[in-house]
Amino acid sequence: MELLGIMLAILGAAMAAGWAGAGSAIGVGIAGESGAGVMTEDPGKFGLVLLLQALPGTQGIYGLLIAFFAILKVGLLGGGGEISVSVWQGLGIFFACLPIAIGGYFSAIAQGKTSAACIQMIAKRPEETGKAVILPAMVETYAVLSLLMSIILLNGIKL
Amino acid sequence: MAVTSIKKAEFYIHKADVDGVLAALQNTGSYEVMPFSEENGDGASHPVHPGLPKVESDLGEARFLLRFLEPHFKDDISSLARTMGDRTQITLPEARKLESSTDIKDLAERMRLFERRLMEIRSELSLLESTETLLSGMKGFPYPLEMLTTGTERIRGLFGSLDADQAEEWRREAEGALGSMGEVYVIGGTEKDKEVRAALFYEESFAQKASEINGRYSFSRIDLPSSLRGTVEEELARGAERKNILSAEEESILSKIKGEAQRWVPTIHALSDYWNVLRDRYLSLSSGGATEQVVMLRGWIPESKIPEVRTALKSFDDSTALYLSDPEEDDTPPSYMQNPSWARPYENLTRLYGAPKYGEIDPTPLLAPFFFVFFGMCLGDAGYGLLMIGFFTLFLRKYKRMPGTFRQFFKLFVLSGISAVVVGALTGSWFGDIIDAFEIFAFLRPLKNAPVVLNPMENPMVFLAISLALGVVQLLFGLGIAFYDGLRKRNYMEAFADTGGWIVFLVGLLFWGGVAANFLPPETSALAKTLTILGAVVLIVTQGREKTGILSKFISGLLSLYGVTSYLGDVLSYSRLLALGLATSAVGVIINMLAGLAGGVPYVGWLIAIVLLIGGHLFSVAVNVLGAFVHSLRLQYVEFFSKFYTGGGRVFSPLTYKTNYVDIIKDPAE
Numbered sequence: 001m002e003l004l005g006i007m008l009a010i011l012g013a014a015m016a017a018g019w020a021g022a023g024s025a026i027g028v029g030i031a032g033e034s035g036a037g038v039m040t041e042d043p044g045k046f047g048l049v050l051l052l053q054a055l056p057g058t059q060g061i062y063g064l065l066i067a068f069f070a071i072l073k074v075g076l077l078g079g080g081g082e083i084s085v086s087v088w089q090g091l092g093i094f095f096a097c098l099p100i101a102i103g104g105y106f107s108a109i110a111q112g113k114t115s116a117a118c119i120q121m122i123a124k125r126p127e128e129t130g131k132a133v134i135l136p137a138m139v140e141t142y143a144v145l146s147l148l149m150s151i152i153l154l155n156g157i158k159l
Numbered sequence: 160m161a162v163t164s165i166k167k168a169e170f171y172i173h174k175a176d177v178d179g180v181l182a183a184l185q186n187t188g189s190y191e192v193m194p195f196s197e198e199n200g201d202g203a204s205h206p207v208h209p210g211l212p213k214v215e216s217d218l219g220e221a222r223f224l225l226r227f228l229e230p231h232f233k234d235d236i237s238s239l240a241r242t243m244g245d246r247t248q249i250t251l252p253e254a255r256k257l258e259s260s261t262d263i264k265d266l267a268e269r270m271r272l273f274e275r276r277l278m279e280i281r282s283e284l285s286l287l288e289s290t291e292t293l294l295s296g297m298k299g300f301p302y303p304l305e306m307l308t309t310g311t312e313r314i315r316g317l318f319g320s321l322d323a324d325q326a327e328e329w330r331r332e333a334e335g336a337l338g339s340m341g342e343v344y345v346i347g348g349t350e351k352d353k354e355v356r357a358a359l360f361y362e363e364s365f366a367q368k369a370s371e372i373n374g375r376y377s378f379s380r381i382d383l384p385s386s387l388r389g390t391v392e393e394e395l396a397r398g399a400e401r402k403n404i405l406s407a408e409e410e411s412i413l414s415k416i417k418g419e420a421q422r423w424v425p426t427i428h429a430l431s432d433y434w435n436v437l438r439d440r441y442l443s444l445s446s447g448g449a450t451e452q453v454v455m456l457r458g459w460i461p462e463s464k465i466p467e468v469r470t471a472l473k474s475f476d477d478s479t480a481l482y483l484s485d486p487e488e489d490d491t492p493p494s495y496m497q498n499p500s501w502a503r504p505y506e507n508l509t510r511l512y513g514a515p516k517y518g519e520i521d522p523t524p525l526l527a528p529f530f531f532v533f534f535g536m537c538l539g540d541a542g543y544g545l546l547m548i549g550f551f552t553l554f555l556r557k558y559k560r561m562p563g564t565f566r567q568f569f570k571l572f573v574l575s576g577i578s579a580v581v582v583g584a585l586t587g588s589w590f591g592d593i594i595d596a597f598e599i600f601a602f603l604r605p606l607k608n609a610p611v612v613l614n615p616m617e618n619p620m621v622f623l624a625i626s627l628a629l630g631v632v633q634l635l636f637g638l639g640i641a642f643y644d645g646l647r648k649r650n651y652m653e654a655f656a657d658t659g660g661w662i663v664f665l666v667g668l669l670f671w672g673g674v675a676a677n678f679l680p681p682e683t684s685a686l687a688k689t690l691t692i693l694g695a696v697v698l699i700v701t702q703g704r705e706k707t708g709i710l711s712k713f714i715s716g717l718l719s720l721y722g723v724t725s726y727l728g729d730v731l732s733y734s735r736l737l738a739l740g741l742a743t744s745a746v747g748v749i750i751n752m753l754a755g756l757a758g759g760v761p762y763v764g765w766l767i768a769i770v771l772l773i774g775g776h777l778f779s780v781a782v783n784v785l786g787a788f789v790h791s792l793r794l795q796y797v798e799f800f801s802k803f804y805t806g807g808g809r810v811f812s813p814l815t816y817k818t819n820y821v822d823i824i825k826d827p828a829e
Binding site: 062065069131145147152 | 508510511512619620623731732734735737738739741742745746749782785786789790792793796797
């Protein structure tokens with residue numbers, strides 16, 4: 001049964017890294033399509049476009065982070081001794097990974113759309129870059145909150 | 160704190176001295192032109208500077224030359240260095256000398272000739288190419304092409320294309336109809352071709368019949384250029400030869416253009432900037448008004464710059480009068496932000512949001528300390544902070560003449576790096592946990608551990624509490640500013656009821672929470688309750704004041720208390736300080752761990768480890784600096800500014816030396 005506990009923790013880690021990463025990939029992709037369109041008109045905007053395209057990429061990093069935290073916790077990384085994980089503890093780790101898996105996936109896509117729209121905005125008004133960077137950051141708030149909750153939950157599980 | 164006070168300036172200048180006064184004003188860079196309205200109706204008209212048409216036309220030529228020559232110009236200095244302010248410097252007398260020694264009209268004329276010739280060559284080349292394609296499909300055609308293009312006295316030729324599957328049938332029918340009076344050719348393509356080329360010769364009297372036959376099939380005529388006379392092979396050779404000649408000519412013209420570009424582009428850059436400066440000066444005259452002897456100019460001068468302007472105009476005292484007045488109700492003066500040097504790097508952040516309106520509070524020095532701390536917490540790694548400081552200091556040292564905005568931005572990043580070093584040292588984060596992760600750094604451990612007060616990885620809840628507390632501080636500070644602003648504008652209702660009510664209410668709630676959580680002694684409980692109730696009563700009584708009828712006033716007032724949720728949301732938003740800080744250190748830890756694992760690989764492990772460490776940390780610093788910047792900024796814009804700041808003002812943009820390519824050194828004598 002101890003094995004099941006560890007497997008549940010791994011499932012959680014896999015979902016955190018996988019779903020948040022998938023969301024970021026979609027989000028960055030959406031923003032990139034829009035950016036390519038803008039750059040056909042004005043290749044000089046590459047720097048600004050890249051900045052905005054990078055914004056939905058953070059969810060993937062947050063997911064990876066939680067995944068590492070989770071497998072560190074059950075001792076799969078970093079040479080520590082065997083840790084015994086009960087099924088309930090494993091389930092707890094799995095649940096703790098869910099906020100960033102779900103929040104990361106959906107917020108990255110939404111942020112990608114906002115970034116794409118903001119890229120269109122700086123195509124017409126490059127002087128408003130400050131505002132264009134803030135709008136996608138509004139969406140990211142909820143990914144940050146998901147990350148926070150995942151960290152707090154993982155931190156709270158005693159092994 | 161508020162933006163600097165600005166005066167409305169009116170100049171009355173004798174016509175003879177207008178040029179001198181304008182030059183002097185442009186030198187000071189402290190005067191913004193305001194279009195002169197003709198409301199007085201005293202016959203004032205907009206004067207046009209006699210130099211304007213020439214400058215405009217010269218600028219037009221310069222634009223043409225730059226568009227034409229710049230693609231061929233190879234700059235010895237990289238475009239990055241150019242942007243960073245590595246520009247040629249030129250004084251005004253030098254620019255004037257350059258102007259008189261350069262015949263830009265003649266140069267433009269010569270370049271236009273080149274441009275025209277290049278266009279001719281290119282169009283002829285493309286014609287030759289299409290003929291070549293056509294001819295290469297006709298290889299093996301036995302007669303001179305003359306037969307098809309002009310024909311002989313009695314024979315006419317037709318050349319065209321035909322669907323491949325109709326070709327055989329067409330040939331049979333045409334041959335039958337023409338008999339010995341004509342000849343038919345199908346120039347076989349390969350089997351895959353859907354169309355074949357075909358030629359038809361006939362005696363003139365058969366023209367009608369030939370076109371009837373062709374009409375029944377999909378024969379479509381192809382016109383050959385009438386210059387083709389010889390056989391296909393001859394013509395192909397002739398075309399190739401012509402192409403060679405033209406390409407050689409094109410090449411020689413291009414190399415000539417390249418030479419000219421190398422020689423002239425720097426000059427044209429300087430001249431174009433010089434003319435732009437003159438144009439700005441002349442145009443500012445056009446927005447003035449004039450009578451027969453006097454020119455009137457109207458504009459804005461920041462109060463602090465007035466002595467400077469007066470000194471600059473000293474030599475024109477006899478012929479110039481300057482009247483200063485305060486802006487009136489319906490004026491829209493620009494705002495001139497003036498901050499102490501420690502806050503100046505943060506002005507860019509205010510500008511990104513929108514400059515303050517005239518008379519509004521300039522939030523720059525107010526947000527500066529918060530941004531400094533927040534950035535440090537979001538990045539939260541001393542190693543990354545050091546990287547930032549090093550990188551941006553290097554740039555600041557390398558490019559001394561960087562444009563002002565860039566310089567301030569780079570300084571902002573250096574400051575932010577310092578803040579990250581402080582926070583990183585206090586939390587013991589240096590490139591993640593590189594000092595603990597690798598035995599080589601063991602000797603640094605006592606040094607690293609000495610300043611550590613809190614490890615957010617082990618104690619996230621304490622760090623979260625600090626983040627939220629900072630949020631409470633900034634929000635109350637923002638409300639405090641709004642309170643002060645209300646008093647300053649003598650809008651007491653806004654100050655005491657709207658802002659004051661909330662301050663009292665929120666402070667009361669905080670105390671209450673403190674008592675409930677046993678942070679504060681129970682004796683303060685009465686104070687907490689009083690404050691909360693007082694604040695709530697003020698809000699309930701005042702927030703419905705625009706409604707009519709007691710009941711709806713009361714209900715609106717009561718509902719306004721629901722606004723407390725938005726304050727709760729604002730405070731929770733500051734939890735990102737913890738999350739981002741943790742994310743940075745954790746990414747660093749992961750990189751170190753992966754490098755440590757890779758280090759165990761036999762023989763090449765150390766190499767992989769080093770590559771992973773350098774690449775990983777560079778990636779991490781880039782991503783996390785972006786995140787830290789955006790999120791610290793968002794806390795200012797969304798949570799802080801919403802309490803007291805609207806922005807949307809116009810930045811003071813004086814008549815000055817605006818250049819694109821070179822720096823024109825101001826000439827104090829002028």
